[in-house]
Amino acid sequence: MNERELRRLIGEVKVGKLSRRSFAQRMLAVGLTAPMATQLLAVAGVAHAQPKSTYKPTKRGGGGLLKVLWWQGATLLNPHFAVGTKDQDGSRFFYEPLAGWDADGNLQPVLAASIPGREDGTLAADGKSVTWKLKQGVTWHDGKPFTADDVVFNWEYAKDPATAATTSAVYTDVKVEKVDQYTVKVLFEKPTPFWALAFVGAQGMIIPKHLFADYSGGKSRDAPTNLKPVGTGAYKFKDFKPGDMVSGELNPNYHMENRPYFDAFEMKGGGDAVSAARAVLQSGEFDFAWNMQVEDEILQRMEKGGKGRVAISPGGNIEHIQLNTTDPWTEVDGERSSLKTKHPTLSDPAVRQALAVLVDKDSVEKHIYGRTGNATANFVNNPERFRSKNTKFEFNVDKANDILEKAGWKKGSDGIREKDGKKLKFVYQTSINQPRQKTQAIVKQACQKAGIDIEIKSVTASVFFSSDVANPDTYTKFYCDLQMYTTTMTQPDPELFMKQFMTEEAATKENKWQGRNITRWRNKEYDDIHKAAQVEVDPVKRAAMFIKLNDMVINDQVVIPVVARPAVQAMGNKLVAVMSGWDNNTWDIQNWYKDA
Amino acid sequence: MNRQYIIRRILIAIPSLLGISVILFGVLAMAPGDPFEELATNPAIPPEVRMALRAKFGLDDPVWQRYLHWFSAMVQGDWGFSFQSRMDVDRLILQRLPVTLIVIGASQLLAISVAIPVGVLAAIKPYSIFDQIASTFAMIGFSLPTFFTGLVLILVFSIQLDWLPFVYRADINATGWAFYGEHIKQSIMPVVVLGLAQAGTLVRFMRSSVLDVIRLDYVTTARSKGIGERKVIVRHVVRNALIPVVTLIALQLPAVFGGAIVTEQIFRVPGIGSLLIAAILANDTPVVMGITFVISCLVVLFNLIADILYGWLDPRISFR
Numbered sequence: 001m002n003e004r005e006l007r008r009l010i011g012e013v014k015v016g017k018l019s020r021r022s023f024a025q026r027m028l029a030v031g032l033t034a035p036m037a038t039q040l041l042a043v044a045g046v047a048h049a050q051p052k053s054t055y056k057p058t059k060r061g062g063g064g065l066l067k068v069l070w071w072q073g074a075t076l077l078n079p080h081f082a083v084g085t086k087d088q089d090g091s092r093f094f095y096e097p098l099a100g101w102d103a104d105g106n107l108q109p110v111l112a113a114s115i116p117g118r119e120d121g122t123l124a125a126d127g128k129s130v131t132w133k134l135k136q137g138v139t140w141h142d143g144k145p146f147t148a149d150d151v152v153f154n155w156e157y158a159k160d161p162a163t164a165a166t167t168s169a170v171y172t173d174v175k176v177e178k179v180d181q182y183t184v185k186v187l188f189e190k191p192t193p194f195w196a197l198a199f200v201g202a203q204g205m206i207i208p209k210h211l212f213a214d215y216s217g218g219k220s221r222d223a224p225t226n227l228k229p230v231g232t233g234a235y236k237f238k239d240f241k242p243g244d245m246v247s248g249e250l251n252p253n254y255h256m257e258n259r260p261y262f263d264a265f266e267m268k269g270g271g272d273a274v275s276a277a278r279a280v281l282q283s284g285e286f287d288f289a290w291n292m293q294v295e296d297e298i299l300q301r302m303e304k305g306g307k308g309r310v311a312i313s314p315g316g317n318i319e320h321i322q323l324n325t326t327d328p329w330t331e332v333d334g335e336r337s338s339l340k341t342k343h344p345t346l347s348d349p350a351v352r353q354a355l356a357v358l359v360d361k362d363s364v365e366k367h368i369y370g371r372t373g374n375a376t377a378n379f380v381n382n383p384e385r386f387r388s389k390n391t392k393f394e395f396n397v398d399k400a401n402d403i404l405e406k407a408g409w410k411k412g413s414d415g416i417r418e419k420d421g422k423k424l425k426f427v428y429q430t431s432i433n434q435p436r437q438k439t440q441a442i443v444k445q446a447c448q449k450a451g452i453d454i455e456i457k458s459v460t461a462s463v464f465f466s467s468d469v470a471n472p473d474t475y476t477k478f479y480c481d482l483q484m485y486t487t488t489m490t491q492p493d494p495e496l497f498m499k500q501f502m503t504e505e506a507a508t509k510e511n512k513w514q515g516r517n518i519t520r521w522r523n524k525e526y527d528d529i530h531k532a533a534q535v536e537v538d539p540v541k542r543a544a545m546f547i548k549l550n551d552m553v554i555n556d557q558v559v560i561p562v563v564a565r566p567a568v569q570a571m572g573n574k575l576v577a578v579m580s581g582w583d584n585n586t587w588d589i590q591n592w593y594k595d596a
Numbered sequence: 597m598n599r600q601y602i603i604r605r606i607l608i609a610i611p612s613l614l615g616i617s618v619i620l621f622g623v624l625a626m627a628p629g630d631p632f633e634e635l636a637t638n639p640a641i642p643p644e645v646r647m648a649l650r651a652k653f654g655l656d657d658p659v660w661q662r663y664l665h666w667f668s669a670m671v672q673g674d675w676g677f678s679f680q681s682r683m684d685v686d687r688l689i690l691q692r693l694p695v696t697l698i699v700i701g702a703s704q705l706l707a708i709s710v711a712i713p714v715g716v717l718a719a720i721k722p723y724s725i726f727d728q729i730a731s732t733f734a735m736i737g738f739s740l741p742t743f744f745t746g747l748v749l750i751l752v753f754s755i756q757l758d759w760l761p762f763v764y765r766a767d768i769n770a771t772g773w774a775f776y777g778e779h780i781k782q783s784i785m786p787v788v789v790l791g792l793a794q795a796g797t798l799v800r801f802m803r804s805s806v807l808d809v810i811r812l813d814y815v816t817t818a819r820s821k822g823i824g825e826r827k828v829i830v831r832h833v834v835r836n837a838l839i840p841v842v843t844l845i846a847l848q849l850p851a852v853f854g855g856a857i858v859t860e861q862i863f864r865v866p867g868i869g870s871l872l873i874a875a876i877l878a879n880d881t882p883v884v885m886g887i888t889f890v891i892s893c894l895v896v897l898f899n900l901i902a903d904i905l906y907g908w909l910d911p912r913i914s915f916r
Contacts, residue, residue, distance in 0.1 A: 069763070071875075084634045164648040166641050203640065221682050239767055241691050241872045242681035244866035247767055268763060270874070271864040275750070275762070283754050285761050351812040462630040462877070467636040467646065471628050476636075490640040514636075514643040555794070 075268010094231035097204035122281025127191035195207030316489025317579030352557035373563030676882030696867030706791030715802025726799025846902030
């Protein structure tokens with residue numbers, strides 16, 4: 001899809017010939033995320049979709065106790081310190097952002113009076129500022145009013161390096177100004193097509209200025225409110241035991257009518273995923289359980305009990321195999337996989353192409369992941385029904401043999417192909433996790449048939465994913481030929497996600513292996529396009545650029561995507577809760593209710 | 597005699613606790629992993645944040661320096677600060693300790709109140725049907741690991757029969773009888789699992805201990821003096837047979853804490869065991885140090901209690 005075609009489609013949406021939803025679907029088909037697609041429309045001057053409320057209760061409260069289960073409990077309740085989704089989810093009961101992302105990637109206002117747009121000028125034409133109108137009459141749980149000062153304070157708090165906020169990336173490159181008591185303006189240094197990051201979604205929750213102002217920067221860890229949140233949310237804080245329990249009760253002054261439905265909630269932590277699934281699907285003790293990392297077969301068996309169901313929400317997480325472009329077996333200046341080396345065999349495109357057709361993704365999906373992992377050809381991923389059509393995948397041993405044979409890789413007496421004295425022998429590592437070991441076995445078997453010898457290696461997750469500089473087995477060091485893990489897409493925009501293939505991001509000894517480009521693939525064209533996309537004023541051109549980047553990575557077999565991993569939750573039959581792959585699990589907590 | 601003895605015992609305990617802390621700290625420092633690991637895999641969080649946090653919590657200092665820092669703070673009563681929850685470790689442990697003590701205490705009481713009468717009755721009539729049944733169950737009790745019995749109980753009583761909840765909730769929204777009722781209901785399974793595993797060993801031990809004593813001459817003398825059988829058993833036999841059993845109970849307490857970690861995980865009991873597992877998985881060194889220190893202190897304390905109980909059970913044992 002080229003630029004002109006995109007413009008034509010947007011024009012059709014504008015005059016009402018094409019629905020927003022089908023526009024989003026077409027964008028998804030070419031590898032664009034849903035939030036990105038709706039942002040395109042917004043920047044092009046098409047109004048955001050108005051939320052269609054399906055909320056049924058006609059009065060506040062009366063729903064009793066909501067019991068939810070996170071098998072890793074929240075350990076802290078300051079959203080700016082949140083280490084993982086568990087902490088963000090826990091914080092979201094009390095704190096709220098200006099707006100959240102729904103499942104289709106549309107912004108839904110929470111503390112904002114409306115979503116900024118071109119029509120009323122709240123979204124600057126040059127893409128350098130956004131004006132947010134705040135909802136009036138909102139109060140914090142202690143009765144103090146919520147104003148623009150609070151919003152500005154959050155920016156100051158999070159951008160201060162001494163605070164060491166995990167949300168700092170969102171706030172360091174922007175400037176926030178108070179326009180009046182209920183208006184704030186977010187200013188960008190350069191034109192920013194994806195403008196909805198600060199104060200939006202999982203990293204955008206707002207904490208009260210009057211309680212945190214004295215505890216900014218180096219003193220941030222001493223704030224008593226870190227452990228006793230006072231927010232604007234639908235539930236007021238009651239009790240918190242880190243790792244075990246977060247509880248709260250209905251906020252009688254909540255700013256949305258008739259909400260919330262439940263009188264109180266309990267978010268219990270601890271245990272393991274299987275028994276959490278059991279507590280919702282089999283015994284019905286709990287209404288909701290988070291992150292069902294359980295084999296689909298077991299989930300299906302539990303669902304037969306009829307007490308609950310499994311809810312699957314597509315997101316951007318992808319289980320993929322990385323191909324090392326550097327030589328992991330030669331040490332240069334004290335590091336292996338150094339940028340100064342080139343992989344002896346994987347640098348041959350024929351070998352990479354052969355490997356790509358040797359990964360039997362359909363079998364991996366069918367026999368290992370089931371509903372919880374969908375075979376895919378793309379790195380930037382979306383719901384299964386919207387999968388990109390630009391790229392495709394196949395499993396074909398004959399084709400692999402053919403490619404290798406033509407490229408001059410001949411089978412030796414041991415059945416392993418070789419050329420110029422170099423054998424096709426690879427070490428393939430991943431973390432210890434049953435589905436991953438099963439996937440390794442499937443790939444190894446297919447490779448054997450094509451004359452490629454695979455040595456399987458599995459590393460304990462706590463070592464593999466650690467940033468321990470002294471350990472050679474971490475995924476960022478990548479001291480082997482192939483490796484596999486899931487990379488997460490935390491933001492509903494591909495810019496940051498696609499940064500992991502840029503030259504400047506290469507993981508090296510110099511940057512203590514903190515670079516995000518693990519494969520160390522370097523391609524000037526890719527860098528140039530990505531850099532151009534970062535400052536591209538025209539959102540349509542920018543979109544076309546990201547589509548191109550995805551295709552480059554796939555066509556060059558920098559990585560081989562295996563399965564897209566949607567978010568999987570368990571829900572009681574009566575619970576009505578809208579999930580989104582682009583925001584917190586509890587992003588819509590104010591609208592959760594039980595159907596009679 | 598007793599006070600001096602107790603003081604001496606406590607003084608001896610200090611170097612062993614110190615040694616424990618050095619070894620623990622060393623092992624934890626050598627173990628792979630990083631408390632801010634989750635930040636490393638999240639692309640939305642810049643590496644500088646992780647570096648700043650590491651510097652803030654002193655993780656970049658050499659191990660001995662970190663140990664000295666921890667030790668000097670500990671001596672002043674500062675248990676440290678959890679990396680994960682940004683909370684003082686002593687507060688974190690105090691939140692969890694009562695639940696563990698209640699569950700372990702209740703399971704020990706259950707174990708003792710089942711094991712002692714059963715063991716004594718089995719020994720009085722050895723190889724009777726009662727003895728056979730008791731021995732069989734004792735065998736099953738200490739052979740089956742708690743994670744197995746726990747799961748079986750959950751499947752039977754929670755999933756099939758739907759009688760008991762299998763997720764333990766420390767905060768219960770009720771008052772009066774309902775509050776206690778709920779607490780008892782949710783404690784039944786973890787307490788039974790832990791208690792029965794303990795009782796298995798204790799029954800076997802009690803039985804053999806009573807068998808040893810019951811054949812001694814003074815028991816025959818007591819009987820021939822015409823003291824009632826009941827009195828002979830309770831006053832003369834059981835009291836003497838208890839001495840090795842008391843040692844066993846005291847020495848087994850660390851093992852009970854170990855078993856409780858697994859049980860706490862299965863039933864989601866928010867005790868120090870589940871806190872310890874979470875802290876180990878998250879490489880939260882100050883919390884791991886704090887909890888292991890509490891457990892070491894408990895072990896030392898219970899050993900001391902066992903020694904003091906000896907004196908009461910057998911006045912011939914004196915302390916010097």
